Amino acid sequence: xxxxxxxxxxxxxxxxxxxxxxxxxxxxVKAFAEALMNAEVDEICNAEYxxxxxxxxxxxxxxxxxxxxxxxxxxxxxxxRLRQGSYFPEWLLTRRRRAEQALIxxxxxxxxxxxxxxxxxxxxxxxxxxxxxxxxxSELARHLDAQVEAFRSRPxxxxxxxxxxxxxxxxxxxxxxxxxNVHCLLAVGVNGDGHREILGLDVVSSEDGAGWLAxxxxxxxxxxxxxxxxxxxxxxxxxxxxxxxxxGASWQRCRTHYLRDLLTxxxxxxxxxxxxxxRTIFDQAGATEVNAxxxxxxxxxxxxxxxxxxxxxEAKADVLAFTTYPxxxxxxxxxxxxxxxxxxxxxxxxxxxxxxPNRDAIIRLVGAVLAEQHDEWIETxxxxxxEILAKTDPAETAADTPEISVTTDALAA
Numbered sequence: 141x142x143x144x145x146x147x148x149x150x151x152x153x154x155x156x157x158x159x160x161x162x163x164x165x166x167x168x169v170k171a172f173a174e175a176l177m178n179a180e181v182d183e184i185c186n187a188e189y190x191x192x193x194x195x196x197x198x199x200x201x202x203x204x205x206x207x208x209x210x211x212x213x214x215x216x217x218x219x220x221r222l223r224q225g226s227y228f229p230e231w232l233l234t235r236r237r238r239a240e241q242a243l244i245x246x247x248x249x250x251x252x253x254x255x256x257x258x259x260x261x262x263x264x265x266x267x268x269x270x271x272x273x274x275x276x277x278s279e280l281a282r283h284l285d286a287q288v289e290a291f292r293s294r295p296x297x298x299x300x301x302x303x304x305x306x307x308x309x310x311x312x313x314x315x316x317x318x319x320x321n322v323h324c325l326l327a328v329g330v331n332g333d334g335h336r337e338i339l340g341l342d343v344v345s346s347e348d349g350a351g352w353l354a355x356x357x358x359x360x361x362x363x364x365x366x367x368x369x370x371x372x373x374x375x376x377x378x379x380x381x382x383x384x385x386x387x388g389a390s391w392q393r394c395r396t397h398y399l400r401d402l403l404t405x406x407x408x409x410x411x412x413x414x415x416x417x418x419r420t421i422f423d424q425a426g427a428t429e430v431n432a433x434x435x436x437x438x439x440x441x442x443x444x445x446x447x448x449x450x451x452x453x454e455a456k457a458d459v460l461a462f463t464t465y466p467x468x469x470x471x472x473x474x475x476x477x478x479x480x481x482x483x484x485x486x487x488x489x490x491x492x493x494x495x496x497p498n499r500d501a502i503i504r505l506v507g508a509v510l511a512e513q514h515d516e517w518i519e520t521x522x523x524x525x526x527e528i529l530a531k532t533d534p535a536e537t538a539a540d541t542p543e544i545s546v547t548t549d550a551l552a553a
Contacts, residue, residue, distance in 0.1 A: 170215045173208070181220045181227055199223045285500070288507030291514070292341055296359065298331035300366020302532050303469070303524075304339065304386075305329070305479040306378060307394075308347050309486060313496045322499065323347040324486075324506055325355045328479055329364070334522035334529055338514040339364060341507055343499050349377030356385040368532050369465065371479075373397035374458065393458040395422060396480055405448045414441070414448060422470075427463035434460060466531045469524065482513060 182188045187196035203218040220227060309324045323346065327339040340359050344351035352375075356364075370382050371392040382391055399418055406414045417437050424430045434456060441449035452459075462470040489509050496502045517523075 170217065173215070173217055177217075177220055177227075177229055180229065181222070184222065184227060198225070284504050284508060288504055288511065291338075291511045292503075292507060293362070296337075296339060296363035298333060298335075298337060299363060300332050301329035301337075301339070301364055302366060302368045302529060303330045304364075304367050304370045304389075305394075306352075306370060306372040306382075307479050307483065308375075308378075309483060309490075311343075311490060311496060311502050312494065313499055313502060315498070319495055320345075322502070323351070324502065325351065326479075326482070326510075327355070327359060328482065329367075330523055330529075332366075332529070334524040334526055335520075336517040336523045338510045338517075341503065341510055343502050347375060347377065349380050352378045352381035353384060356381050360385055369462065374401070390461050390464065391458065392461040393455065394479075395459065398455060398459055402448060402451055405451050406445055410445060414445070417441070418452070421459075426467055430460060430463050466528060468528045469532070482510075485509060485513065 178189065181200065185196055185198040185200070187193040189200065199222070201221040201223045203220055206217045206219045208215045208217050219229070305328045307326050309326065310321050311324055312319055313322050314320075323344050325340070325342045325344060325347075329337050329339045331337050340355060340362075342351075342355050342358070344355075364386075367386045367389045369390045369392055370386060371394050372378050372382070373394050374397070379391060382389060395418075399415060402418065403411050403414065417440060421430060421433050421437055424433050434452075438449050438453045441452060486506055486509055489505060490496075490502075493501075493505065496505075
């Protein structure tokens with residue numbers, strides 16, 4: 141079959157122009173891309189579609205649907221399949237979003253290492269890729285690793301970062317022939333311009349004081365300054381690392397984590413009532429009302445659930461640390477809870493993999509997800525207005541800013 145020098149589909153393109161759909165540009169891009177893929181498949185088969193030819197070396201086998209993210213929007217393409225071998229255009233693979241590229245790389249690496257072969261085959265098909273060679277995996281991983289490392293090691297020059305949230309996610313990874321748990325340490329902050337930023341990511345063997353201390357020291361070395369309030373769970377090593385690396389910062393116990401801890405002291409039948417009661421503490425109009433509602437909640441629990449009441453009362457200083465800051469700030473923090481939503485987005489991607497082949501694969505996938513989220517946050521509206529951030533300036537609030545104060549009971553919880 142003679143190779144055609146150009147892709148021509150004047151009838152198809154003309155039909156698109158005549159119909160003049162609202163998304164004309166997207167329709168034209170779709171028509172052109174599918175015409176290009178059909179031409180490539182015809183060349184692979186050495187015969188055009190439906191042509192009877194003794195020179196034919198392969199045949200088509202239907203299509204696979206593939207969403208393609210372009211400047212004209214997301215376009216649904218029909219990618220041709222082959223009866224023998226596979227076909228997937230390189231130009232379509234390389235234009236995937238970073239997180240999707242990372243997911244493909246991790247799944248493909250798992251496949252090459254012999255991890256759950258049958259399961260990984262199904263995952264690859266769901267991603268729209270029939271086969272990825274070792275050289276493609278290496279090139280894709282090399283490209284992504286450079287991007288993620290640049291993101292993780294970038295200078296934190298957007299400070300001061302007044303508000304920081306820290307958390308850890310547990311992942312499974314294969315090491316030395318065993319499946320073990322490792323911990324992804326994450327930090328999110330609000331920069332001097334009022335936008336949220338992903339500050340850091342690291343993977344450690346144990347969520348102990350040494351891991352968190354090294355993590356925060358790395359953030360400080362990269363430029364983390366001006367921190368006034370850090371929100372996290374009551375992990376002893378984490379709280380101690382905050383006190384050692386961020387002197388003068390307050391510590392706020394994450395209300396989501398605290399509520400989970402409190403409910404362990406509550407009968408299952410009473411948990412909905414207790415959860416609603418505790419949430420009313422954070423829904424008040426000001427610091428005075430918050431403290432008053434806290435006392436009412438303790439009193440209400442004392443009558444029915446004395447253990448839960450004692451637990452709540454002993455955690456008061458840690459749970460209400462936010463009340464020393466302007467109402468607009470803590471109302472915004474409680475209403476959006478970006479850390480929990482970020483964790484869900486990470487889980488949505490990592491649950492596809494299940495068990496990672498190595499720690500580099502975790503950093504590659506999670507780092508790519510975080511880099512995309514970081515870009516979206518920077519491009520959207522401010523998380524805090526500049527006039528609100530000005531109220532937290534050290535020159536104005538130095539006398540009112542509490543030092544880290546962690547009770548023994550809070551650390552034990």
